[in-house]
Amino acid sequence: LMLLVSEGKCVSYIMVAGDAWKMFRLLGPFLVSCCGLEFWGEYALSRNYTTDYVYTTPFGWALILVDLVLLGVYVSNLRRTFLAERGNDLAVFYRSWGLVYGAWFLALPLTAVLAQAVLAPYVWLI
Numbered sequence: 001l002m003l004l005v006s007e008g009k010c011v012s013y014i015m016v017a018g019d020a021w022k023m024f025r026l027l028g029p030f031l032v033s034c035c036g037l038e039f040w041g042e043y044a045l046s047r048n049y050t051t052d053y054v055y056t057t058p059f060g061w062a063l064i065l066v067d068l069v070l071l072g073v074y075v076s077n078l079r080r081t082f083l084a085e086r087g088n089d090l091a092v093f094y095r096s097w098g099l100v101y102g103a104w105f106l107a108l109p110l111t112a113v114l115a116q117a118v119l120a121p122y123v124w125l126i
Contacts, residue, residue: 002101003027003070006077011090030066037063053115055108064109071105078102 001010003023009015041054054060082094 002104003074003077005101006074006081006098008081008084011093027070030063030070033059033063033066053112055112056116060112064112067105067108071102074102074105 003026004010004015004019007019009019037054037057037060055064078094078098082091082098085091085094
């Protein structure tokens with residue numbers, strides 16, 4: 001939904017079914033990969049005795065990189081939409097709330113870094 005908002009959909013323009021399919025094609029592989037990684041972390045026997053977070057594995061870091069690329073797409077779309085709405089009242093919305101909504105893309109990288117830097121060493125002490 002945030003990628004659609006960054007394109008002006010649902011705020012400046014009406015969202016149509018084609019917009020939803022476009023986002024599904026863009027985000028579908030990412031979401032399936034995240035679910036697959038979570039299931040692997042939950043059910044693989046090799047994950048039973050590790051303190052590592054599934055997103056701090058090589059495949060997890062790759063997914064985090066994809067998440068950061070999606071953040072770049074979001075910022076690029078948001079900038080383009082902001083410039084198109086510059087003289088309008090909606091420009092204030094895109095300038096303020098658009099940046100706040102973009103912080104959601106940082107949740108996964110921050111969680112992985114905190115899990116690696118804080119949680120993993122702490123678990124060894126328990």
